[in-house]
Amino acid sequence: LCRRRVETRRTSGRERRGNDAPLRDRGTDADAGAFSGLDDLGRTTALDGASFAGVRAQRARSVVFAVDASGAMVTSLPFVLEELRRSVSALAPDQSFAIVLFGRRPTGLSDEAGVRVFPREGLSPASPSRKAEALTWLEAAQARGASNPLDGLLAAIEREPEVVFLLSRSIRRTDGRAAAGDWGPGREAILEELDRVNPIRRSIFGPPARAVQVKCVQFLEEDPTGVMRAIAEVHGGGEGSYRLLPESELRRR
DSSP, rough: OOOHHHHHHHHHHHHHHHHHGGGHHHHHHHHHHHHSSSSSTSSGGGGOOEEEEEEEEEEEEEEEEEESSSSSTTTTHHHHHHHHHHOOOOOOOTTTEEEEOOOOOTTTTTTTTTTEESSSSSSSSHHHHHHHHHHHHHTTOOEEEEOHHOOOHHHHHHTTTSSSEEEEEEOOOOSSSSTTTTOOOHHHHHHHHHHHSEEEETTTEEEEEEEEEEEEESSSSSTTOOHHHHHHHHHHTTOOEEEEEEEHHHOOO
């Protein structure tokens, strides 16, 4: 009987220690579970890069997602944001990121410039808690107003990441007039402006290259002006920097 009591006390002690052990990691576990789809947290590093809808940037340590949140995206934005959540969730703790939402607002509103950014300045570390904040911030995103992709792209490049993912729908034709289309001044003027803010620079570590790669994902249908395809060819850093994503495929993802 005495031996049975001793064994019972030992067993209870082991059970208590077993139940107490996870408490040391509870803070980490709470962070990791703060938002869904993060079962791979801690298993990736910056060497795995970043991606959106199959367009990948290898070894990207910093990334900005520039997302069209204009009225033209009203039917597509929920699917785009879901894909964006997956991309943000997959970022590793040693990476940094930002999100730019662009879409002009009616004059007189507080964000009439039409560019909203998380975080407000610079880039955010891709820690579980900061990614959770970003996903919460995205919940308020609404498709409205006119598109202004050049403003969104310039705001993204201004953060000085290694890679920008430009996510926008088909751009209307431009003929050099400010009101002719979403890109305003036209293809050649846009490429000239991007060359000014993102020029080719010499490097002691390799061949001359641009500081920021711009990967373009275009939604719904091909742009007849070819602006986004041209941006990807000149600033994307290689093949696979442009993708057309029809709505039918977007809905299947």
